[in-house]
Amino acid sequence: MNKISFSFGEYPAQNRRIDLNGKLSRRGKDREINFESARSNAEKLEQEKAEAILSWDFDLPRKKLWDDDVSCTDVLRVYQRAALSSAERTNCVCMFVEDVTEIAKGLDEQAATPGGQKPALFGIPVSIKENIRIKNMCSTLGYMQELYTPSKKKSVIVEQLLHHGAVPFVHTNISQSLVSYGCSDPIYGATTNPYNPERVSRGSSGGEAALIATGGIVFGIGSDVDGSIRIPSTLCGISGFKPSSVRFSHTFTTSSIPGRQLVTSNEGPMAKSITTCIEYLKVAWSDLFLYNVDPFVPPIKWQEEITEEAEDW
DSSP states (O other): OOOOOOOOOOOHHHHHHHHHHHHHHHHHHHHHHHHHHHHHHHTTSOHHHHHHHHTOOSHHHHHHHHTTSSOHHHHHHHHHHHHHHHHHHHOOEEEEOTTHHHHHHHHHHHHHSTTOOOOTTTTOEEEEETTBOOTTSOOOTTOGGGTTOOOSSOOHHHHHHHHTTOEEEEEEOOOGGGOOSSOEETTTEEOBOSSOTTSBOOSTTHHHHHHHHTTSOSEEEEEESSSTTHHHHHHHTOEEOOOOTTSSOOTTBOOSSTTOSSSOOEEEEEESSHHHHHHHHHHHTSSSHHHHHOTTSOOOOOOHHHHHHHHHO
């Protein structure tokens, strides 16, 4: 008697699950290697010097870098070390930027060149929320399907930071889809509160808030639709500022809700003090860089007289 065989074909959903789990496992291993590479570079700087630099506020490293009292490479190593420590405490770091050492070395070479220009944020390391694109880095928004799809371009806000001499060196953790008041995703896990590991940092910029609160960076860039900068800043005891929705360019910044005309968001600074946020905004709006790149950004510079009037009031 002939046997009858049935073939139902492949199971697309099951195969997809296997593929995504494979990517997730691979990412975990790559993340370990990535962290170890950052640690190896950080350990090239002696502990005593690292602790001295880490004790400086925002203005002092700017002055020291401008005066050539410290190199951009050494400052980067300090904050790689600090960010690794913060990651151990709160799981706030996704991945370190792999070619960042070359950026810092390039700035040091620029400083050593006679007549070389030093931009306003010369050599200052900056952390970047994971949805903000850095070239050759993945901006997944917590979706496993976006793993290993490196960005071919950088977000305009990252381009502007580089223009002003800053060193974007790390991607920080987010909530999946950016529209949750938690701060966890299936790729990197949950970011905890820097003061109580039983609690969370909250909001999709929670990785930024935790990194800053634990001293892993001087200031960073988050984004905010409905409190994603403001909520974690409050719960982690730091300062954050959400500008009006078109003050920064959204070009090449990843979003979970494309085409959202009535759900406006914007990138903004996060730091331990509001003074640091203000100093960054002064630099960001000191020229028409953003407008020249993106005509949807209004051509309005920082207006110091309005700030002074507000302080008097």
